[in-house]
Amino acid sequence: MSATAGINYKKSVIDALVAGFMALIVFGPIVGVVLDGYSFNAEFGKVAWMVAVVVIGRFAISCFFQTEKGIAMAFRHANNDEGVAVRLPDHKSKLLWVVPLVIAIGLLVPFIASKYVLTVIILGLIYVLLGLGLNIVVGLAGLLDLGFVGFYAIGAYGLALGYENLGLGFWSMLPIAALIAAMAGAILGFPVLRMHGDYLAIVTLGFGEIIRLILTNWTSLTHGPNGISAPLPTFFGLEFKRRSRDGETFHEFFNIPYDSAYKYMFIYLVLFAVVWAVLFIKHRLVKMPIGRAWEALREDEIACRSLGLNHVLVKLSAFMIGASTAGLAGVFFATYQGFVNPSSFTFFESALILAIVVLGGMGSTLGVVIAAFCLTVLPELLREFAEYRVLMFGILMVVMMIWKPRGIVRVTRTGFAARKGVVK
Amino acid sequence: MSLEHILKVENLVMHFGGIKALNDVTFNIKRGSVSALIGPNGAGKTTVFNCLTGFYKATGGDITLSAQNKETSVIKVLGEPFQATDFLSPFAFFRRLKYKMFGGSHLVNRAGLSRTFQNIRLFKEMSVVENLLVAQHMRANRSMLAGVLNTKSYQKSEEEALDRVFYWLGVVDLVDSANRLAGELSYGQQRRLEIARAMCTNPEIICLDEPAAGLNPSETEALTKMIRVLRDEHNTTVLLIEHDMGMVMDISDYIVVLDHGEVIAKGGPEDIRSNPKVIAAYLGAEEGEEVTL
Incomplete structure (x- = not known):
């Protein structure tokens, strides 16, 4: 033929x-x-x-x-088997050399890239953090959260309000905002986590909107739609401004000419370190009892209860850790923009973060990182198509669901070498 | 704490709206025995199981589990409604509030009773080993810090958990499938894995809901042997629901027969075999008619 x-x-x-x-x-x-x-x-x-x-x-x-x-x-x-695969016990990834390479390139980026490229990459990294946080909630624990942007907003406003009212800077607010977001996750989570599936999605959707409406309408505290300014990070007490009211600035101390790119370089380096820390913690979490419990809960809640796992507390821990990651991302977002207002925290943001998790593959770390960069950096590169952004977004989703319904990166599970078992 | 009976069920009543699924069910399970709960379809066997394991909140009656050197009331740990007297005694109030907020069927498992399900409930997209590791959650080192930093004590606890996993995989003959996904296993293997998973929680009594359903005769025989191993080598009391009469008569020390939500007979296999009420329930008989085999 x-x-x-x-x-x-x-x-x-x-x-x-x-x-x-x-x-x-x-x-x-x-x-x-x-x-x-x-x-x-x-x-x-x-x-x-x-x-x-x-x-x-x-x-x-x-x-x-x-x-x-x-x-x-x-x-x-x-015939392409897209399902989950278990790795061999002695499996060593051939791509491990990529990690030091990425770290090396990542450390060089701020000194090579222009200010504009650097800001785009910072935005990409912020979405990587958000994607990793939501990946714990949706990908691992299987709780559909449509109001994730609420925790992001709490982190961002935490920095701005903490600076305005309490005089706390970036470094003190970074852990505090993560804790506040986690507490907000616990307060929301405890009553609603007995629900699952669609009901939980609706409640969390409502939560995200409540946060946004509070930020818009509580004008005496948040200045409503006018927003508030957020502080820049400091380098051991040195500020990144042209001139400082109290003390020296960064460029004066090092005797170099002022450049507004320095602050982005610094934010980038801190953010880069935080992203790697979160990646490492997530990598450990999935191998720990708590990570296994999250995944088991996603698979079968009733079986989990029959094995002595308190399903509410297990879900709550996933919700809180996810929320605290979003809180961290919020702090970086606020300091990078220098200004926050409620219009940055609409439902579209939640949908975007969810799309990152779905495109990357539920539970896959590498996939989420790739998807986060694709969905934030590509729109910047394709500025001419800005009007068709949502259309492109929809087409991308449809194409992905047809060809790779389980995300870009296939989920694999750790294998264990057989041994002689004993019981004590 | 009763040494003789591990499980006491007294006047258990369960109503679903107007349907009376269980009416006054009373039986005791001896420690170290293999007992069976039998009855025609729709008799309420699985309802009894769900009440025992805390998945249903019984409408009335008492279930007392005497394991791990203490007595646990299954109905209390699920969280009962507040009563007028609670508001007079703060102690009782807070205990009830605690069970209402954090109570549930997981506490029944922690008290030493584990179960399997009629329709297999494995974590299908996790590997066989991981299924058994999840079951050891309460025994593992769950400290977040120790896990992230991978400390010595955390590694030791994980090693012990893996040792236990491979021990139980050996018992249920699944060592070769250790690194497969649970959902990929054959039906018989999934049934065995579910029993191993229930045993990994270190129970004193294990409730098996139709363990032999869908197994061929040789697999059923292997299962019978395995249940004996559980009882003889691990001092586990076994309570099972089963329709395979040959198997039930073979391994049970004690049989409880349910029909229409009531206990119609209880006793050893010989008594049950010749009990006219049981035969009538299974074969169907007119009121008052005597049936003999």
Whole structure:
């Protein structure tokens, strides 16, 4: 059989036409109708281009999948086992050399990259922290949390309010904000964690909105929508400002010219260290009894109870550790922006963090790190497509759910070498 | 604390709305025995199990578990409603509040009773070893700091846990499958793993809900041997629900027969075999009609 003999062109044409029709429905209203004051302009040219690209692309794909190569490829992907795999007991990852390399590159970045690139990377790292925090709650413990941004807001406002009212700086608020976020997680969690699934999602969604509404409306404390300024971190008491009211500034002490990039370099280095610390702690947690209990709870809550695990406390611990990570991320966000207001903590942020966890793979650390960078850095690189950001986001989700429903990185489990068992 | 009886069930009543699933069920289980709970479908066997293990809160009656050198009232640890007298005595009030907030079926397990399920409930996406490690949660070193820093005492406790895991995998003949996912195992292997997991919590009494369901005769025989090992080598009392009469008569020292939520007979296998009420319940008989085998 020759490579092209088996192609059913009629089927391909039908496929292409159906896809073109779908594209017309999707792109027509979004791209074709451009508002202009109170009237609108119909831009049929743009729509025609997009539909043409879809039709031709679909036709080509349809033809390709009827060739031998295409059939072989489809077969390979259909049989791709995407499930969880257990590693061999003596498994050593071949990619371990990547870790020191990433650390080395990461330490060099602030001295090479421009100020703009550095701010984008800082944002990416903040989302890595958020993703890791939510990954504990959703990925490991299986609790769908749609109000995660609430804890992020608590961390960010913790820094700003602590500075304004108590005079606490970045370094004292970093642990305190994590603790406050964890306490908020406990207060929210204790009454609601008896629920699971959809009910919990709705309650946490409400919690996120409550936090945002409080921040907007309690104007005497939070200044409402006007927001408050947040302090910069200090380097052993040295400030990163042009001139300081009390004491020396960083550039004066080291006798170098002032550069506003210094503060971003410093924030970046601190954040980089915190991200690695969180990665290490998470790496340990999944191997510890508490991490195993979280995953067991996700698998079967009733079985967990029958084994003597207090399901409420196990869930609560996951919720609190996840929340405290979000609190840390919030502190970095506030200090990096220098200013916080409630509009940074909308439901869209929660959805974005959840998307990071789902795209990365539930429970997979590496996947979450990659996904966090993809979803925060890509929109910055593709500034021209800013209007289509949410559309791109949706397409990415659909494509991922079709090809890699379990996330970018496959979840693996530790293997244990067999031994002679004893019981005492 | 009763030395003779590990489990005492007195006048157990369980109502679901208007349905009376259990009516005045009373029986005692001797320490170190293998006992069976039998009865036709819908007799209330699994309901009794769920009450014993704390998954249902019984409507009335008492369940007393005498294990780990103390007496535990299964109904109390699940958290009872407040009563008028509680408000007069702060001590009783706080104890009740504690059980209401933190109580639940996990306390029954910690008191020394573990169970398996009729429809297997393993952690399917975790490996076989991890399933057994989770079961040892209460015995492990759960300190967050020790775990993150990987201290000596933490490593020692994890090593001991793994030793125990491989011991029990040896008992249920699953050492070769140690690093497979629990969900990938065959049905018979999953049943055995569930028993091993229940035993890893170090119980004094284990309740098996239809352990032989879906097993072939040779697997059933292996299971019978395993249950004897549990009783003879680990001093574990076994209470089981089973429909395989051959197996029940073979291993049980004591049998309780339930029908329509009531105990219609209890005694040794010989008594049960010849009890006319039991035969009537299984084969069906008119009121007052005598049936003999």
